[in-house]
Amino acid sequence: MLGANGPESWIWWSWVGDHLGDIGTAVREHLELTAIAVALGLVIALPLAIVVHRWRAWTTPVFAVTGIVYTIPSLALFAFFVPVTGLSRTTAEIALVGYTLLILIRNTATGLAGVSPDVREAAQGMGFGPVAQLLRVELPLAVPAVIAGIRIATVTTIGLVTVTALIGQGGLGDFILDGLNRDFKTPLVVGTVLSVALAVTADLLLLLLQHALTPWSRRRTA
Amino acid sequence: MRFLGDVVSWFAAGEHWRGADGIPHRLTEHLLMSGAAVLAALVLALPAGVVLGHLRRGGVAIVNLANVGRAIPSFALLVLAYFVFGIGPEPVFLTLLALGIPPIVTNAYVGVSEVDADAREVARGMGMTGGQVLRHVEIPLALPLVMAGVRTAGVQVVATATLGAVIAWGGLGRYIVDGFAQQDNVKIFCGALLVAGLSVGVEIGLAFLQRLTLSPGITGRRTTMAVASAVPGAAAHASLSPAVLNERKEQTHAET
Numbered sequence: 001m002l003g004a005n006g007p008e009s010w011i012w013w014s015w016v017g018d019h020l021g022d023i024g025t026a027v028r029e030h031l032e033l034t035a036i037a038v039a040l041g042l043v044i045a046l047p048l049a050i051v052v053h054r055w056r057a058w059t060t061p062v063f064a065v066t067g068i069v070y071t072i073p074s075l076a077l078f079a080f081f082v083p084v085t086g087l088s089r090t091t092a093e094i095a096l097v098g099y100t101l102l103i104l105i106r107n108t109a110t111g112l113a114g115v116s117p118d119v120r121e122a123a124q125g126m127g128f129g130p131v132a133q134l135l136r137v138e139l140p141l142a143v144p145a146v147i148a149g150i151r152i153a154t155v156t157t158i159g160l161v162t163v164t165a166l167i168g169q170g171g172l173g174d175f176i177l178d179g180l181n182r183d184f185k186t187p188l189v190v191g192t193v194l195s196v197a198l199a200v201t202a203d204l205l206l207l208l209l210q211h212a213l214t215p216w217s218r219r220r221t222a
Numbered sequence: 223m224r225f226l227g228d229v230v231s232w233f234a235a236g237e238h239w240r241g242a243d244g245i246p247h248r249l250t251e252h253l254l255m256s257g258a259a260v261l262a263a264l265v266l267a268l269p270a271g272v273v274l275g276h277l278r279r280g281g282v283a284i285v286n287l288a289n290v291g292r293a294i295p296s297f298a299l300l301v302l303a304y305f306v307f308g309i310g311p312e313p314v315f316l317t318l319l320a321l322g323i324p325p326i327v328t329n330a331y332v333g334v335s336e337v338d339a340d341a342r343e344v345a346r347g348m349g350m351t352g353g354q355v356l357r358h359v360e361i362p363l364a365l366p367l368v369m370a371g372v373r374t375a376g377v378q379v380v381a382t383a384t385l386g387a388v389i390a391w392g393g394l395g396r397y398i399v400d401g402f403a404q405q406d407n408v409k410i411f412c413g414a415l416l417v418a419g420l421s422v423g424v425e426i427g428l429a430f431l432q433r434l435t436l437s438p439g440i441t442g443r444r445t446t447m448a449v450a451s452a453v454p455g456a457a458a459h460a461s462l463s464p465a466v467l468n469e470r471k472e473q474t475h476a477e478t
Contacts, residue, residue, distance in 0.1 A: 071425045072418045073381035079398045079414035083225060083407040159295035166388065166402065173297065180301050180389065188305065192298035199293040 012186045023175075027194060030171035033164060034157045034202075036093055041100030041153060046146075048101070049108035050134065059109075066102040074099070074163045082167065092164040099160060100153040107152070111145025112138050144217060147210040151203050158199040162191065172198075228408045229415075243396070245416065252393040252420065256380045259315055263322030263375055268368070271330025275364070276356045278335045284328055291324040296382045304389040314386040314393075321382055322375040329371025333364030365435040373428035380424045384417050394420060 005013055016023070052058050069077070077095040085091045115138050123137045165173025172191040179188030211217075232238060239245055274280045299320060303313035337360045345359045361368075387395035397413025400406075 067425075068422055071377055071381075071421050073384040073395075073421055075384050075395060075398055076414040076417035076421070079401070079410045080418070082402075083411050155292055159293070159297075162295040162297045163385070166399075173295075176295075176298050176301050180304065185305055188298070188301055192295070192302065195295050195298060196293050203293075 007184065007186070010185050011189045015186045016190060023190060023194070026170060026172050026174055026191075027198070029169075030158070030161050030173075030195070030198060033089075033092060033096065033161045033169065033171055034154060034198075037096035037157050037161075038100055038150060038154050040093065040097045041104050042150070044097065045101050045104035045149075046108060049105045049112065052105065052109045053112040062105060063102070066098075066105060069098040070102040074160050075166065078164070078167050087167045087169075089169055091167060092161075092169045096157055096160060096164075100157060103153045103156065104146075104149045107145050107149025108142060111142030114145065115141045140214075143214050144210055147206060147213070151206045154202050154206060155199045158195060158202060162195055225408070225411075229412055232408050232412045242392075248392060248394050248396055249416070249420070252380070252383050252395075255311065255314060255386070255393065256318065256376070256383050256424075259318030259379050259383075260322050260372070260376050262315075262319050263326055263379075264372065266319075267323045267326040268330055271327040271368075271371075272334050272356070272361065272364075275331040275334025276352070276360060281331060281335065284331050288324040288328045291321070296321055296378075297385055297388070300382070300385055300389055309390050311391060313389060314383065314391045318379045318382055322379050325374040325378065326368075326371045329367050329374070330364070333367030333371075334360045336367075337363045366432060369428075369432040369435045373425070373432055376428050377421065377425050380421055 005011075007015070048058075048062055052062050072080075074095060077098060078091055081091040081094050085094065119137060119141065120133065123133045128137065161171045162173035162176055164171055165177045172195045175187035175191030175194075179185060179191065237244075241247065271284070274284065296317065300313065300317045303317045307313040307316065334356075341359055341363065342355055345355045350358065383393050384395035384398070386393045387399040394413060394416045397409055397416065401408075401410030401413055
């Protein structure tokens with residue numbers, strides 16, 4: 001920040017200006033990798049959460065497996081699949097989806113379990129079968145918990161995607177790696193700041209989505 | 223099948239068990255670095271979390287610290303530290319320390335501040351001073367949550383130490399990073415096995431330690447807590463958000 005702005009500064013603005021195109025591409029790749037991971041994660045996690053909620057015997061196996069996956073460091077989880085799927089986007093997504101599962105299943109199952117017995121009884125009294133009860137009463141009431149899970153999963157995934165640069169899958173991690181390889185601070189700062197900005201923005205947008213999807217909870221607080 | 227054979231012979235080769243690049247040395251590096259970082263994080267974060275929890279002050283700041291911490295990618299933090307401190311153990315240690323502090327301080331704060339108000343009042347009524355309430359009531363009751371924080375911090379620190387190899391430090395991550403550079407799939411896979419084994423081992427070990435901290439006086443909670451802590455990663459996730467922790471606590475109360 002002191003003196004002239006040049007290659008030795010923490011951020012060299014003319015480099016940033018020259019690379020706006022690359023920066024845009026990296027942001028797009030980063031968002032794509034994240035969105036695919038969270039979306040696939042939801043597709044797998046929602047049914048599993050319902051299974052865990054309905055049949056208690058599944059709780060331990062489901063959480064044991066997803067818990068072990070969650071514990072394995074990202075570099076190692078990528079590395080496991082490299083011999084099978086190579087340095088590919090598939091490798092990156094398998095690992096990224098794996099990390100979302102524990103978060104999404106736990107939050108959804110907690111949300112479903114939190115539906116009050118009175119509400120359930122009322123639904124039964126109104127003639128709702130088990131499926132209708134799940135789809136029209138329990139799942140809607142669990143939406144805030146599900147979205148809380150999506151928020152944690154999204155923020156976590158945006159951070160993890162920086163590591164996918166190590167297996168050549170682009171995203172903002174490319175700038176971090178480039179800065180490291182060339183001993184050049186500007187790309188590192190650009191990659192880091194944008195990654196944090198993406199995480200914070202995504203978190204806020206999901207919070208707004210939650211308010212929009214659950215008008216009843218808004219009315220109660222108003 | 224041939225690949226699995228190669229993996230087995232990699233582990234069987236004597237050269238991988240000797241010297242500076244041998245498994246015992248890399249494992250020791252990894253564990254010493256992680257252990258030092260978690261201990262330093264405990265020394266710095268535990269008193270702060272416990273005291274603030276006792277005073278019920280600063281909760282918002284602590285939750286914000288944890289949230290900001292989650293938004294900064296640990297890989298970026300590591301590379302930033304490398305630019306400031308250069309090659310060596312320092313940038314790795316400081317990054318791991320920074321990652322270890324938020325879960326410990328959050329869980330200590332939540333654990334102590336959420337101690338049942340009735341229990342505190344009874345202790346006061348018995349004539350205990352603030353310090354005695356803290357020592358004899360709040361800390362013992364908060365201990366399982368404090369340990370959940372230590373567990374989260376420990377698992378995260380061991381995981382991130384793997385990335386230390388990217389900034390030219392050692393640890394078990396070396397096999398993966400070198401394997402990438404040499405396009406040696408066997409080495410990559412064996413490194414991943416070692417790192418995963420260590421992480422799961424640390425998680426299970428810390429989960430066991432966490433169960434030991436449950437006071438026998440609250441064994442009413444034992445069944446539910448035991449189930450929760452028997453699940454690897456359960457605490458890792460739960461302690462990310464105090465709200466989830468509270469929810470779980472309420473459930474436990476309802477069931478007892």
